[in-house]
Amino acid sequence: MLFLLIIPALYVFLSFKWMLGFNTIANKKQPVQPHQINNFFSIVIAVRNEQANMERLLHSLTELNYKKADFEIIIVDDHSTDGTATLATQLLNIYNLNGTVISLQNSKGKKSAIAEGIKISKAEVIITTDADCVFNPDWLKGINNEFNLSKPDMLILPVVIQGKGVLSKMQQTESLGLAALTFGSLAIGKPLMCNGANLVFKKETYLQINNAEMRSDIASGDDTFFMLSLFAKNNQSIHALASDKVTVMSDAQSGLSELINQRVRWASKLKYYKQQCIIITGLFLTMFSILQYAAIPGVIFLPLNQLWLVSAITIAVKWICDFIFIQNAKSKLNQKFYPGAFVLMQLLFPIYTFVVGVLSLSDHYQWKGRSYQ
Numbered sequence: 527m528l529f530l531l532i533i534p535a536l537y538v539f540l541s542f543k544w545m546l547g548f549n550t551i552a553n554k555k556q557p558v559q560p561h562q563i564n565n566f567f568s569i570v571i572a573v574r575n576e577q578a579n580m581e582r583l584l585h586s587l588t589e590l591n592y593k594k595a596d597f598e599i600i601i602v603d604d605h606s607t608d609g610t611a612t613l614a615t616q617l618l619n620i621y622n623l624n625g626t627v628i629s630l631q632n633s634k635g636k637k638s639a640i641a642e643g644i645k646i647s648k649a650e651v652i653i654t655t656d657a658d659c660v661f662n663p664d665w666l667k668g669i670n671n672e673f674n675l676s677k678p679d680m681l682i683l684p685v686v687i688q689g690k691g692v693l694s695k696m697q698q699t700e701s702l703g704l705a706a707l708t709f710g711s712l713a714i715g716k717p718l719m720c721n722g723a724n725l726v727f728k729k730e731t732y733l734q735i736n737n738a739e740m741r742s743d744i745a746s747g748d749d750t751f752f753m754l755s756l757f758a759k760n761n762q763s764i765h766a767l768a769s770d771k772v773t774v775m776s777d778a779q780s781g782l783s784e785l786i787n788q789r790v791r792w793a794s795k796l797k798y799y800k801q802q803c804i805i806i807t808g809l810f811l812t813m814f815s816i817l818q819y820a821a822i823p824g825v826i827f828l829p830l831n832q833l834w835l836v837s838a839i840t841i842a843v844k845w846i847c848d849f850i851f852i853q854n855a856k857s858k859l860n861q862k863f864y865p866g867a868f869v870l871m872q873l874l875f876p877i878y879t880f881v882v883g884v885l886s887l888s889d890h891y892q893w894k895g896r897s898y899q
Contacts, residue, residue, distance in 0.1 A: 530836045534843035537814050540807075541847040545854055547713030548706045552768040552858035556671050565670050567597040568647035568729075569655060572639030574604040574894040576657035577613050579777075583657050584617045592666035599625030600647055602639040604894070634896075637740065637748045640722075644732055652732060654749075656723040658777040659685075668772040669726055672765065679763035680756055681726035682712065686861055689778030695867035696874075697778040697785065699852060702863075706855035709768050716803050717757055717764070722749030724774040731756060731763075745898050747795045754801060770860035786882060791893055793886035812879050818844045819876045845872055 569587070573580075587599060599618065603611040611627050618625040628646065630639055644652055651673060655661075662668075672681055687694065687701040704719070711718040732752070739755040741747055757764055779785040796808050817840060824837030849868065856863040885891075891898055 531839060533814060533817065534840050536810075537843055538847055540810075541851050543714060544707055544710030545851055547710035548768065548855065549858065550713050551709045551766045554767075556668070556675065556767075562671065563674055564593060564596045565651055565673055566649045567651050567653050567666065567669070567726075568600055568644075568649035569597060569653045570600045570602065570640055570643035570647065571655055571657060572602050572604060572636045572643065573606065573610050573614070573657045574636075574639075575606045575608045575610060577606070577608040577610045579657045580610060580613050581617060582660060584614070584621055584623060586660040588621045588623065589663050590661065590666050591663045592670070594622070594624055597624065597666060598648060599623055600643040601625065601627045602643040603627060603629040604636065604639045605630060605634055607895075635745055637742055637745075640748055644729060647729060650729055651726060652729050653726045654722050655725075655774060656776060659723055659774045660688075661774055662771050664771040665774070668767065668769065672767050673726075676765055678765035679728050679731040679760065680753060680765070682708065682720045682753070682764065682766040683724040683726065684709075684768055684773040684859055685721040685723045685776050686773055686859060687778045688775045691778075692867065692870065693782065693785065694778035695864040696871045698861070699864060699867045699871050700875075701776075702852050702855040702859065702861060703848070705768070705859065706851060709766050711807075712764065712766055715761065716807075717753060718804050718807060720749050720753045723776050724772070725749055725753075727752075727756075741795075741798055744795065744798060745893060745896075746791050747798075750795070754799070754804075768858060773859055773861075786878070786885070787892050789878075789882045790885045791891045791898075793882050794889050794891065796886070812883055814844065815879050816876045848872065 571583070576583075584599075588594075590597075601611075601614045601618075603614070611629055615627045617623075618627065626646075628642060630642060633642075640654060653669065669681065669683070672678070684705045685701065686705060687697040689695075689697065708717075708719050708721070712720075735752055735755050739751065741751045744751075753764065779788055793808075796805060799805060821837035821840040824834060825841060828834040828837065852868065853863060855861075889898070
């Protein structure tokens with residue numbers, strides 16, 4: 527029976543390897559340059575029915591400690607029906623921001639919106655983000671400093687969920703783990719994901735990636751497919767920065783059905799990845815999460831024998847490793863940690879993972895009022 531301990535042992539190994547990789551990036555200090563050159567950035571934001579978020583988004587961009595003349599905002603409206611484009615145009619003028627609003631005509635979807643925004647951009651460096659995000663005032667300064675130092679083809683930055691209520695705090699806890707996994711996997715040379723809500727890259731790099739590599743036939747994945755294609759060509763060109771100053775805060779999903787639908791959309795991409803390590807890692811993490819549920823009856827009902835020991839160790843490993851992993855990310859990114867949300871997440875995550883995994887097999891999900899199959 528003791529051979530079953532290989533599975534939790536592998537989980538311990540991977541957790542600490544990713545955590546050490548994340549710490550390598552998070553502990554990297556940016557040298558302060560006395561004569562900083564301000565790069566010009568194009569911030570591209572694809573929007574659809576985001577009227578409720580537009581004022582907060584643009585107000586947050588006005589608060590940046592960066593000259594307004596040194597960045598432009600390109601808002602690409604994806605056939606909104608709530609007046610998003612009109613309000614965005616008005617707010618750009620009110621806040622005196624260097625920006626423009628365009629609307630998709632003969633195409634639809636986030637990937638098309640981003641492509642159209644990049645097409646008209648004036649900067650050599652593009653930043654993508656989402657309409658439900660807010661920014662640290664030093665966000666652009668941190669990005670600018672990194673580009674002056676290393677001039678990467680792509681710069682991956684953290685995204686953390688925010689919101690009120692138990693469900694939001696559970697998503698915030700999960701997002702800390704995902705951020706640590708993003709940076710940790712990149713640091714060890716096996717990147718698993720990135721987040722387009724806080725992604726920086728050279729315009730010429732984007733234009734070299736073709737539609738097949740970006741999987742234009744799939745609605746989501748504008749970020750990870752791009753990153754993986756670039757990594758396959760030149761893994762030294764992707765850098766990462768993990769600090770609270772460059773972290774973007776994004777809104778939590780408002781309800782359970784919205785959350786599951788979002789995760790189904792994310793999970794549905796798994797089968798299209800060419801990188802076997804992503805598929806294997808995703809399946810392993812899912813199965814180990816579910817395995818801890820199978821171990822609970824063993825701890826409760828089995829006598830104190832080897833199988834009971836394996837069950838107890840499996841549960842302990844999952845909880846202890848996840849606690850250390852998320853606490854470490856919380857500390858490095860200077861975020862809050864909610865113990866109650868962590869406990870609930872650990873208890874409910876196996877069920878939620880199983881449901882999302884099953885639903886993602888159908889490739890059917892809702893996104894921004896559209897149905898995808």
